[in-house]
Amino acid sequence: MKEFLTLLKENPDLRFIIDILGKNGFQAYVAGGAVRDILLKRKPDDIDILTNASIKELISLFGGQKLKTMGKTFPICTINGIEVSSGRAKSDPANFPESDLAQRDFTINSMAWDPISQKIIDPFNGKKDLEDAIIRFTKDPEKRILEDPVRMIRACRFAALIRGSFSLSSLELIMEGKEKIDKYVAKERILCEIMKAMALKRPSLFFKALKKTGLLSKIFPSLDRCHGLDGGPHHGETVFEHCMLVGDALPENLPILRLAGFLHDAGKFDAAKKTDGKLTFANHENHTGAVIQDLTKLRFPLKDIAYITSLINTHMRPLTDQTTPKATRRLLFMLDKSGLDYKDFMRMRIADKKGNLAKRPYTISQIRFRLKKLFTEMAGQPSGFSINNLEINGNDIIQILGLSPGPCVGKIKQQLFEIVLDNPLKNNVNDLKKICLSLKIKK
Incomplete structure (x- = not known):
């Protein structure tokens, strides 16, 4: 097949390894996933070579190349970044490569391409299984x-x-x-x-x-239990089906975000209640315990668990035509506090809407309108605006109000921050001093 010849042409290291093995009396085949992918009309992600040369012989032949050995049960080495497997079935060398292919996982991965005869070796009908x-x-x-x-x-x-x-x-x-x-x-x-x-x-x-x-x-028992769970009156699909649609709608190049999409509504199982005969999931975005338990058990990095949890916590935050500038600023603050980018928030919102069969997806104009709201408020405050961006600090508050250091200073600072979130123009020393004094009078 011409696709295999193209593979050789486009990969000089692959051609080099096969040539060296052939010149030294060894058999060499393109095997496994690369054969499967080419038959699927896909560009192979990985290219593997199968040979009857031993690991020691490979080390001897390619000692001058970038070579690394690994594996105990099925020893392999990489030569210039290409994986080269030494035949697994040493007891049956006369039947190579079929003896090796017989020990591979699935029939669709148990094929090899012979660069000499330019034919596919397929002892277990993997090509037929691929077609079917x-x-x-x-x-x-x-x-x-x-x-x-x-x-x-x-x-x-x-x-x-x-x-x-x-x-x-x-x-x-x-x-x-x-x-x-x-x-x-x-x-x-x-x-x-x-x-x-x-x-x-x-x-x-x-x-x-x-x-x-x-x-x-x-x-993922947290997701498994959502299978068959009614999505409620605002959805045209079950919770499990919704999660599947949302995950598929997120970008392939953002795998952790995508995984969050598949898990984002898993908390609905814990939040489910019947109210006036209707199924509701109030505050389901805060029921993340089961998802965290699953991710922890699977050894996901803590940063990924925190990221997924934050996406779940924030995915219900509203951003609509009626969202005020004040509410938009609070949303941006919440995202920053959670370590999230507005882009990921929007991606999740768009996918969440697309995965609801009872509603229409956002139009391009609706997406642009929401982004404009975010951009307008982001332009009016420093990137990552937080309580530490206030124009006065704790020591200033102590001096203004004549207080002693203690928890009350932090509480006052938080009140000031809330006021500035509502009106960024008040983030100046004079206004904040006046607000501090008014807070003291209220006390």
Whole structure:
């Protein structure tokens, strides 16, 4: 296929490695994900070479190149940034590369391209499964899972990648083996699979596959419990469906923001109440405990947990035609205090509206109008305006009011800040002194 020849042409290091291996009597194939991606008409994210040369032989042949070895169970090395795998099935060298491909995870990843014959080696009908959009474990499904249980999560990610489904045997074994996730899989590896899924066109298919296999309850129980939960009178979809739509609507290049979109309404399960026969979710944005617990268990960095939590806390803050300049300033202050950029707030708001099937998405003019409100208020105050930007400080307050240092000084300073938020023009020494004195009189 010409796509493979183009791959060689565009990657001189790939061609160099294959040439050196061939000249020294070794077989070399482009294998795994690169073959799958090319058949899907996608540019390969990673390019792997499969060879029957041992790691020691690779080190000897490419000692002068940028070479790094890794892995114990399946040793590999990278040569000039390209992953080179030494055949796994040493007991059957006569049947190489089929013997190696037999030990790979899924049939769609168990193909290789021979640069000599320029043909695809496909002993397990991976190309047919790719055409039929089927995820099937290679050869012995139970053994593939026992070798590495994280493959059950990878199966869900690849099902989302090809927008496909599972073979019956693969689905049954994942459902039976889901408990292995808790026992045998490092949380960091699960986190890695989640973040890779965020780069997909529709990560919602990943979460839906996790739900279908029973794995979602093991990974994100906070989200799993929202499946089937009525979205209430203001939505035309369930809470789970809404979260899926919102996450998909957020940018692929902002994975943590996107993940926040998938989790933003998970607190509705805890907030759900029936009021006058209607389902309500008052203050659901403040019910973040379950999401934080899930993210912590998955070993997400503290900064990412704080960011996701802040996005959930602020996603209900109104910004409408009726929002006053005062309310807009308070919104900007809240975002700054939460460590959020107005762009991420707007992205979440736009996606949240788009994911509500009972309402129309924002129009371009509506988005521009809201941005104009933010820009107008941002232009009138310093970037990141906070209580420390007041024109008087705690010592000034003590001198003006004749107070002793203590908690009351901080309370007065907070009152001044609230007043300045409402009217930025009062942030000058004379006005703030007058306000301080008036506060003393009220006391």
